[in-house]
Amino acid sequence: MTAATPAVQRPPRPKRSLAVPAGLLGAILITLWAASEQFGIGFDIAAILEDLSKGSLILTEVLQPNFAFFPRTIEPMIETIQMAIIAATIGCAIALPAGFLASRVTAPGRISLAVTRSILNVIRALPDLLYAMVFVTALSIGPLAGILALIFFNIGVGAKLLSETVDAVDRGPIEAADAAGSTHVQMVRTGVFPQVLPNYVAFSLYVFELNIRASTVIGIVGAGGIGNTLNAQMGFFNFNNVGLIILELFILVFVIELISIQLRRRLT
């Protein structure tokens, strides 16, 4: 005979967390505020949809690249690639120690950690184009300004990526290095660096790719590379040429991604 089972109390329904609906409400309110005519940017979907066809006028030109323009893009493209390489090399070289200093796992002390992180936050807060404008103002136009701008941009991105990776390393080898009597530098070099090397290589190649994309933008202020040409052609309303440049960049970035996959496999 089965014993009567004692009545099981149903657990009380857990309180629904307010976080999600609150967040959603907040997001909607911000959107309404940001889109409004009076407080915001005046985003009117209806008006946009009406004028949608105007956008396609130029776009169709861009989508018909003018291949005859190609020879005039060779030199600026090469300059862009050179700038991207140089900035990535210097930027990532500096980002290596900076990234280690910015991670609580490898920072030598709390003060240096806070200082490094603050400096990096400031560096990262400024867009690449702003650096380009400042350096162009200080140095006059040309690739040097662009390279310097990209270097700062690279340090910001690279150090952040590296410090995030370092934050997540296996701490075991670190304890082993400490227990064996290593110095702080030795501990980082033998216990942490081998763990993050593949990521570091990947980031560096990514940063290089970002530099290529950024070159279009910084060219606007005269910082060299294909961006200058792009800007000029837009100014002359030669949108078929603009289309060619974009196509070239597309192919270039694609090729770079292929190469970087190969390099990543071989280098690590």
Added chain:
Amino acid sequence: MTATTAAQVAARPTPPSHVKRDIAILATLAIIAWAFLTIDVRLDRLIDLPERLWSLFQRMFLPPDWSYIEVALPAMVASIQMAWIGTLIGAVLSLPLGFFGAKNISSGPVSNAVRVFLNAIRAFPEVVLAVVVFVPIAGLGPVAGALAIGIHSIGTLGKLTAEAIESIDSGPVEAARATGAPTLAVQRWGVLPQVLPEIVAFWLYRFEINLRAAAVLGIVGAGGIGAVLSNTLSYRRFDKAGLAIIVVVIATILIDQISGYVRRRIIEGSDRKAIQAEVFGEPGPDRAGR
């Protein structure tokens, strides 16, 4: 240290050779050297660089024109709004595209086509999109900027969304299908709950990036703080430019912190995942359990 016998030494393995790796390293170094040596840059400029930078720095920040905050602050707000709307557009439009681009949800040819489309969009810098497509539509100003940011973001967000969907656990999806639920419901209940936190984290990270893009677009006519920076620098009003830079720095850092905090609350380690995904084009290592 005990003396080693010749036999001992002979029994030790020899260091392996890494031909492919060494070639790759040499090739990389050669390319880097080529870039440094062949670039057409006047090195004598580097010598007065520190001096000129210092002089510029002084004129910008010692002191900046504090009263200019009346102009800079509203402009910064406009840029933030631009970035917000743009990210929203990108998020909303990339969600369905992400589903269509995921190999485990939609069929092969469709998902491939969608991926190529997304890559193509990514190739268009916001600046070009803004000038070419959206200024003609919406005129100069932040609306065009928001649209440019939005459409460009679809590329990256769509790719990340598709990859996040591809890496989900198929169990709940199969279970949902097995109950005979219609496809849309399967997506809503089987797929979405798994990936939504990660996707929202991507959206927030993209917002941080788009804030910088908004500042940049201002320079080409989208208004906001970018226009302020451009004007003040062009007219050499450096103390005003200095203030604008301070405003940008503080606002960006603030938003980064807030967004980062929310992201971390949504998922553990979301900073790293978002960045890893951005860089490697794959959801972070924890996802795949590697």
Added chain:
Amino acid sequence: MIRFEKASVTYPGGVHALRDITLQIPDGQMMVIVGLSGAGKSTLIRTINGLVQPTSGDVTIDGRSIRHARGRELREIRGRIGMIFQTFNLVKRTTVLNNVLMGRLHATPSWRSVIGRYRADDVEIAMQALERVGIVDKAYVRASNLSGGQQQRVGIARALAQQPKILLADEPVASLDPPTSHVVMRDLQRINRELGITTIVNLHFLDLAKVYGERIIGLRGGELVYDGTAAHADENVFRDIYGRSLTADDVLEPVPAV
């Protein structure tokens, strides 16, 4: 001689990990520490090389206090103390040899470590350490490609490469299967006898403790509750230390009840 003088460790949360430990460990002894998880075994072993600092009392090695050692002095002391870990703590991505060479760091100037060029003498010492644990053929193999037992032997080689006077082993076999555990414990025993290195081992498994420990100490709640030979450590002693009846989890190879 390692000396504990009323050493106590209290963690910031208020946890008393060690209470008034007074103990002397003569050179060359093989000592095993047993006790429940959380009884203080890991803490005690880490106070010897300063990975955990005593909050009161002192730990001295040949008269030199660990508690007040800092910087270079601490590194020197640690250089002479080798440590092996339950989770091996190897750098998985690099070769066995590079892992063992970490044992030579205390004698290597920083600049050499940074560029990764150790002195030939140091490489020789590392190779000999690998030979002593019988794994030199794997010198250039990636550490992650080895089995658990092999990885622990690399850990031992790394500790040996320091040419230590003391060897600390924190649950060295907890992640290994029984036959491999015996191999590793035998290695430790052999090293202790042949090289005269003071060996201190935390063990979870009582049968291993009895077989390999020359001297056994038991910790319970951070206090020293037993200090004697393996011969005297019978089931009752262990029950005292554990504060409960023994279970199958407490031995490596449970003998099935007839």
